[in-house]
Amino acid sequence: MGYEGEEIEGYYCLLIAILGNFDASEARFLYEYGPDHPVCRKILKKRPPPVNFAKMSKDEMNQCMCRLFEEGYSKRSIADLFGCYPSTVNRRVALGKKQAEEKKTEERRNQNDAQADRIPEELCRGKP
Structure with missing residues (x-):
């Protein structure tokens, strides 16, 4: 069952990476900590308009x-x-x-x- 949950997390990270144009590590960080985390805010801010x-x-x-x-x-x-x-x-x-x-x-x-x-x-x- 642990493997199944990790697979779903991976799909969510993949969606974040594709839709937000993030690399894998940034998408994983955004998934784990959410957009309100200070590092996540920095990641989101550094995206060019x-x-x-x-x-x-x-x-x-x-x-x-x-x-x-x-x-x-x-x-x-x-x-x-x-x-x-x-x-x-x-x-x-x-x-x-x-x-x-x-x-x-x-x-x-x-x-x-x-x-x-x-x-x-x-x-x-x-x-x-």
């Missing part, structure tokens, strides 16, 4: 992967979400960081140009 990337450009995907990585998601979980290899996530995170840095540099350059275009008040009043 669903992303509709069908309409996203490659640049948007790079930035999205970069943001998810910066929020603490593993490259493997991001790869699972996007249906690619972790090496692809690694490459795209690097590209996303590079694009973000270029964007910041461009914004700083535009801000400096705008400040340089202003005419000081003293010159407008005719003071030497």
Whole structure:
């Protein structure tokens, strides 16, 4: 009878793993301790939010992967979400960081140009 109960527990863990997209150890932990356990909350929290990337450009995907990585998601979980290899996530995170840095540099350059275009008040009043 003990074997039969363990088999049913295994089926429940399998269902949790399939429906929740968890690995076997996470599903087992969730089954044994429930979703209110602090470790289980952490497991549930670390799941990436669903992303509709069908309409996203490659640049948007790079930035999205970069943001998810910066929020603490593993490259493997991001790869699972996007249906690619972790090496692809690694490459795209690097590209996303590079694009973000270029964007910041461009914004700083535009801000400096705008400040340089202003005419000081003293010159407008005719003071030497």
